[in-house]
Amino acid sequence: MSTKNLSPVLKTSFVLLAILVLLGIVMPDGYQVWSEQLREVISDKFGWFYLLLVTSIVLLCGFFLVSPVGQIKLGEPNSVPEHSTISWIAMIFSAGMGIGLVFYGAAEPLSHYAISTVRATPGSQEALADAFRYTFFHWGIHAWAVYALIALALAYFGFRKKEKYLLSVTLKPLFGKKTNGILGKIVDTITVVATVIGVATTLGFGAAQINGGLNYLFGIPNNALVQVIIIIITTILFTISALSGLGKGVKILSNTNLILAVGLLAITIIIGPTVQIFNTLTDSIGLYISNFFRMSFSAGSFGQYNRDWINTWTIFYWAWWISWSPFVGVFIARISKGRSIRQFLSIVLLAPTVLSFLWFSTFGTLSTHVQSLGNVDLTQFPSEQTLFATFSQLPFGFIASVVAIILIVTFFITSADSATYVLAMLSDDGNLKPKNDLKIFWGVLLATIAIVLLLSGGLVALQNTLIIVAFPFSLIMVLIMVSLVIELLHEKDKMGLSITPTRYPKKDQPFKSYEE
Known part of the structure; x- marks a missing residue:
């Protein structure tokens, strides 16, 4: 890879990330303290x-879904989807949640119920109800709306407007040609850095849980060295997969993930407390809907909720989804050509949300049920071992644990595989078929950053860095929202779209407000 041909975005991103890595290597303790203090300031203020x-x-996503702009196609009028709906959903789900679902599936509801509750006494029925409604809240429509916004903006400007596949071009309705200069480079650099940190954090979670499962089942030491080895091995695997191309490696792995996830889910529902699982699902959906806006706007100012708890959980998750949104958004956009905005938002917002609700109802009910029986105290296990300790109380628990480890590995590879593709594309001037040497470069750098942050403070350092990096990108998201509204409403007026159309307009072309 010749340095002469490297884009300014790649060079600047590399320098910023190199500084971060050096800080973690030279003064790991200082980095952990500094990142913790800055995280607290951002969360609190x-x-x-x-x-x-x-x-x-x-x-805003809800408005786009039901408004006339939902008829607009992400591409030419005659374009068709590149992937089947099932494969499309599988790739969206694998890239967007993956490791996180397996890591937190049993651990988060248990924690909210028995350890750190938002308001109720730990172990009470009120705490149990709060645990599931807040878990649904953290992993539901809010998360997928963040992804959907970035994906919609990129797919709309990339496939509809024929612009470069870069996040900076989505701001053209606001800044015009200035996005081709330094402003655009700043936006794209922040996008790359946020993506790297977001994915590196998830790789750290994945390595920790794989190690936790191997330790629980086979007695393999649970330490940083083993986790580093896991990251190195999986890096080799996902780099090989990335080189095979989007239509092969990622698609095959995503379909495999969906099969394994559905299989593990079905087995757990059958051998677990089946009726209780579906009762929990039904009750929790009702609590989620009835408390939707209350949870959405609750900052804990009036004492009805624990403000520190909200900062630790809700604010962390919102920052996580924001930092992951460039990667997941770019990836979802790339595989969504040919879909209408309404179809796109319907699937991206609802399909993964429903799967997540079923997942947490199943594994969360299982862990809280085991805890309530009193035969084993699951709260004594670290989060990465909670799922395996829960499975140990079931028939065929060992087999389920092995399947879970395989699923974590495949999710790990899929997420990193997708990330290397996206990062290579962003640093190759939006090229939809980026160079292989860029994929290798980003694969190695992702692994290096995950290892350094892991060694300089474990998962805490990873989480702190994620919240810090998400903040500047959140400001960019505000601009993207305004820009997207301007352009979609402009095109709606030009096409003469209405809420109840009798037919799709004959005059269909990618109108550009910033070129008129």
Whole structure:
């Protein structure tokens, strides 16, 4: 890879990330303290901003879904989807959640129920109800709306307007040709850095849980060295997969993930407390819907909720989804050509949300049920071992644990595989078929950053860095929202779209407000 041909975005991103890595290597203790302090400042002083931003994104996506702009196709009028709906959903789900679902599936509801509750006494029925409604809240429509906004903006400007496949071009309705200069480079650099940190954090979670499962089942030491080895091995695997191309490696792995996930889910429902699982699902959906806006806007100012808890959980999740949105958004956009905006938003918002609700109802009910029986105290296990400790109380628990480890590995590879493709594309001037040497470069750098942050403070350092990096990108998201509204409403007026159309307009072309 010749340095002469490297884009300014790649060079600047590399320098910023290199500084981060050096800080973690030279003064790991200082880095952990510094990152913790900065994270607390952002969470405490700007938590309200995250709550308002993410809820506004949900409302905006809902508006696009039901408004006339939903008829607009992401591509030419005669374009058709490149992937079947099932494969499309599988790739969206694998890239967007993956490791996180397996890591937190049993652990998060248990934690909210028995350890750190939002308001109720730990172990009470009220705490149990709060545990599931807040888990649904953290992993539901809000998360997918954040992804959908970025994906919609990129797919709309990339496939509809024929612009470069870069996040900076989505701001053209606001800044015009300035996005081709330094402003655009800054936006794209922040996008790359946020993507790297977001994915590196998830790789750290994945390595920790794979190690936790191997330790619980086979007695393999649970330490940083083993986790580093896991990251190195999986890096080799996902780099090989990335080189095979989007239509092969990622698609095959995503379909495999969906099969394994559905299989593990079905086995657990059958051998677990089946009726209780579906009762929990039904009750929790009702609690989620009835408390939707209350949770969305609750910052804990009036004492009805624990403000520190909201900062630790809700604000962390909103920052996580924001930092992951460039990667997941770019990836979802890339595989969504030919879909209408209404079809796109319907699937991206609802399909993964329903799967997530079923997943947490199943594994969360299982872990809280085992805890309530009193035969084993699951709270004594670290989060990465909670799922395996829960499975140990079931028939065929060992087999389920092995399947879970395989699923984590495939999710790990899929997420990193997709990320290397996206990063290579963003640093290759939006090229939809980026160079292989760029994929290798980003694969190695992702692994290096995950290892350094892991060694400099474990998962805490990873989480702190994620929240810090998400903040500047959240400001970009505000601009993207405004830009997208301007352009979609402009095109709606030009095409003469209405809420109840009798036919699709004959005059269909990618009108550009910023070139008229």
